[in-house]
Amino acid sequence: MNMTKSGTLGGFVTLQNPERQCFLTCAHVVLPIAELTKEKLGKYARKREIKVADKQKIRRGSVENIEFKHGTVHEVSIDAALIEITEQDRKPCNGEFAKVYTTEQFSGAGFSKENMPNFVKGEVEQIKMYNFRKPVLKIGANTGITLGSLKIGRSCARIFDFQDVVIEEKFSITLCKQMEVLPQIDPSLASDSREPFIDIGDSGSFVFFISHDNPLVLRCIGLAVAKTSYGSCIMTPIDKVFDALRLPHDCLSKFTKDVAQSEMYQSNLKDIFNTILTDVSSNMATKDDIKNINQEMKKINERLSTTESEVHMLKETQKDNAI
Structure with missing residues (x-):
């Protein structure tokens, strides 16, 4: 079945034995819903060819691993896919982001020409009691750079039991044990005109904590899965994504100067x-x-x-x- 879908490549993964380069995104970004709902999805979809296109190039890849489980209240829902990049000349050579953001977003997030957005270190950070108030950022293919914050419970970031979300037109699922990212509040704008944290085409983006070092450092905390009706983001913690896809927690690609x-x-x-x-x-x-x-x-x-x-x-x- 040929079908065009939109989403964001969340980040690159380096695997060993044998060495190969992959990327993470959402399962619903790379496969049609009719196939995602099949039994034994992983066995069915494994090594299926995927073509990923942007404005500059096409990357060909195949499904290395995939998980699409939802609706069980006591389990963390997973909507994630690991895609191996099979074309040698399409493999990433640095940790820079595609320029999908506007000048206003770029400068508003604290970046500059000397401090371009990048994820060269491939660092992750687990959400704890001491860091859950850090500012949050994502760079998505559709809406570019957006800033936000984790939704807070009584004393830490809130993990909700379940949330119904629309994945595609006429298809919704219940996501369980997820976190929520609220868009940054601009007091100059009316509440009904605020920009959402993510939108259609941003699913699969990595969500980062921003460390205000010089230069700014981004550390991945989760995978953006879906948008709520009021503009917030449903996010799966990155360690849960790694566990579901049987990946080591230090697998994100690291880039150095040649x-x-x-x-x-x-x-x-x-x-x-x-x-x-x-x-x-x-x-x-x-x-x-x-x-x-x-x-x-x-x-x-x-x-x-x-x-x-x-x-x-x-x-x-x-x-x-x-x-």
């Missing part, structure tokens, strides 16, 4: 450094010129020292990995 790329940057800095020296020796310089050149030289020296340090650390890391 050594060759860093050495090229280092070489370029040295070329600039030498060009400035040549210009100084071949031209009569005024006191102001010399002052400006000294300032530029100081900046370049600082950048050069930082880059050399990065290259050294990357090489040492590669030696350790080789051992």
Whole structure:
């Protein structure tokens, strides 16, 4: 059956033995409802080919594992799929997000050109008593960057027993033991005009805690599954997704700068450094010129020292990995 569906690739997963690259999203994003409701879904759907398209490229993959269970009050509902990327030239090479967000969303969330949104460390964070009030963020294919907060119970983030949600037109399910993310409140807007935290096309997004380090650090806390009638997000805690798909809790892909790329940057800095020296020796310089050149030289020296340090650390890391 050929069918086009919309959703978001939540994040990349690196598996071993054999080594392969995958991504996580919602089960209802990759398979039609008629197939999701089949008995022995995992066995039926395993290795089924999936084509994932965005504005720039198409990734071909196959179903590595899938879970679609709901409606049992005493169990955590799961709507999740692990898709192996089968085309070598379509595998991710960095932890940057697709630019699906607006300039206003980008700056409003605290990012800048020097601090672009990324998930290079592949870190996760469990929701505990001490961190449940942290600000929350998601980057979805449809609505881009949205900010919010976990819905709170008496003294911690609230886990609700059940919630009826619409997955597709004329098809709804009951999700149990989930968490809820409320959209950020903008006091300048009327309550009926506030933007939802997620919308159609955002299912499968990762939901993150924001750590206000410099630069900002994102740590995954869950998978966005569905939207409520009032604009909040139903989220499955990420550790429950890992457990259901039998994944290790440190499986999210980690990206580092390429050594060759860093050495090229280092070489370029040295070329600039030498060009400035040549210009100084071949031209009569005024006191102001010399002052400006000294300032530029100081900046370049600082950048050069930082880059050399990065290259050294990357090489040492590669030696350790080789051992």
